[in-house]
Amino acid sequence: MFDYEARHIIEALRSGIPSRAIGHYFSEARPLIMQEIRHDLDDVRTIGTSRGKIISGKYGEGKTHLLNTIFNLAHENNMVVSIISLSKETPLDKLYLIYQKVMNNTFLPKKEQPGIMQEFEHMHPESTIANEMLLFTAKQLETDKLYYVLRSYLNTDDQDEKYMLQTDLEGDYISNTQVKQLYRRIFSEKVTFQNNFNKYKHCQDYFALLSHLFRLLGYAGWVLLFDETELIGRTGKKTRMKAYTNMSHFLFPQKRFEAMYNVFAISSSFIEDVIEGKHEYENLQALEKEMDTASVKRVLDTIRQSSQLVPLTxxxxxxxxxxxxxxxxxxxxxxxxxxxxxxxxxxxxxxxxxxxxxxxxxxxxxxxxxYGKVGETTIRHISTDTYGEEPPDLQSLLE
Known part of the structure; x- marks a missing residue:
């Protein structure tokens, strides 16, 4: 009788499809970098500060496998894990799209399926966690929109309103006007935002919200794993600069991000092909008047100094x-x-x-x-065709 999990592992390795099971059973290689990561996770869990890391390696040398190993290690340490692959549909220059992807790919410890919305659904409006979350959203974020969204979500009895507010918490943001209208209907109170929410500027508030929630729920921290980071290099100059800026928020987190460990996997060719090949430092100088170039330069420097996956011994x-x-x-x-x-x-x-x-x-x-043995592939005859030849008819092939 075959072992289902063992077959899953072999077929995943054969096809090259990432698998957390592989990360669980094949985790002994590269002890030095794993020692660094364990040390980082211990600091995040015990001290509660957040930090970021970049892992660089050649194509096919196990970057995604290492992320899956970190995934399992984090769950063993009672940490929430989100894992996403950057792509055209999930670009790093648009943080609000990253947040939507994170909401769909976040795994709580001891859970096989992703999902965290149930934690909001089970939250009672008079509970200690609800009160702590409302205090946090009212005072600790760049805008106070999430205070009104969360309080409305916890207190409305209208299912359509609850669904609309839920979609906002999941990253499909409703307008500031809609938030005001919903809050006034539920509480008969007028809303005046201290700072109007803009999804391009204030999306970090939603990440901070989750990091605070996970700590209140008793989890040791939150690990965000970003794969295929090198795809930044396929975008335009200004888009890349926005992506670097967003990377800086995770590599050098602010205090409102609680117990977060953010890891970016990137191709080692990125330095030569993008940073040097596309003259990123020179591009940065030309944009000094338009953006915060110091944080972008810090990201570029960190990529150049990132931990390299050396070939296995x-x-x-x-x-x-x-x-x-x-x-x-x-x-x-x-x-x-x-x-x-x-x-x-x-x-x-x-x-x-x-x-x-x-x-x-x-x-x-x-x-x-x-077959009980391994054969060798040999070539006896190479058949060549030209585009000018008429293909043989079916009957001649059958005779």
Whole structure:
């Protein structure tokens, strides 16, 4: 009888699809950087201060795998985890879109499915947590919009109103005018904002709201994991500068962000291709009158000095191979009798990327399972066609 979880791990490694299960079972490699991360998490949990980190590595060398390892480590330490991949639909220059993605990809400890809205749904308007949240939103944020949104959400009996306020908490913001109208209907009180909310300027308030909520709920902190950060480089100059500015909010968090650990995974080629290739420091000088260039420069400096994922040592690769053999056996219900020297020889000839080495090892094990031996691919004849040739008719192929 095959082991379902073992098969999931092997198939995820074969396809290259990120998996938290892989991060759980393959977490021993790169002990130095893992020691740094454990130290960071301990500080965030015990002291409550927030910090950020950038992890840089080549394509296929395990950046996403490392993020999944951090995911599991954070959950083991009673920390909430959000993990998102930056993309065209989730660009770092638009923080309000990042927040929406975060709301859909946040995992509470001991929960397999994402979701945190239930914590707001279970909040009683007279509870200690509700009172603490209202005090926080009234006094500690850049705008006081969230105070009126949250108080209205907790006290309305109208389901349409509650749904509208819920969508705001999830990042689909309702207008300031709508907030005033809802609050006046529920409490018969007029609203005067101290500072009008603007989703382009004040979205950080929503991240601060969640960080405070998680601490009140008894969690040790909040870990935000950002993958594919190098996609910033595909955007225009001003868009990149906005993205760097938003990165600075997470790499160098303000005090209102409570017990947050923010990690960005980025390709090591970003320095040469983008920072140097697109002359980011020179671009920054040209925009000094338009934006806060000091925080952007600090981000660029941090990327250049970021922790690099070095290639695994031979002993670390051997450890991974041994685990692959174990899980492959459990996944397909067989007892692999493998010549490690032959397997290592095949892996050594498969390229320098860790991802291709793993796939090569799985291919080797597949052949041993199916045929009891590993064959060699040979080319006997290469057939070539030209665009000018008429394709053969179906009948001639069947004869």
């Amino acid at each position: 031979k002993s670390e690769i051997t450890g991974i191979i041994q685990k692959l053999i174990f899980f492959h056996g459990r996944a397909y219900d067989w007892n692999p009798q493998i010549d490690m020297n032959l397997l290592k020889k095949q892996i050594d000839g498969s390229g320098y990327l860790l991802r291709t080495k793993i796939r090569s090892a799985i291919e080797y094990l597949d052949q041993m399972l199916q």
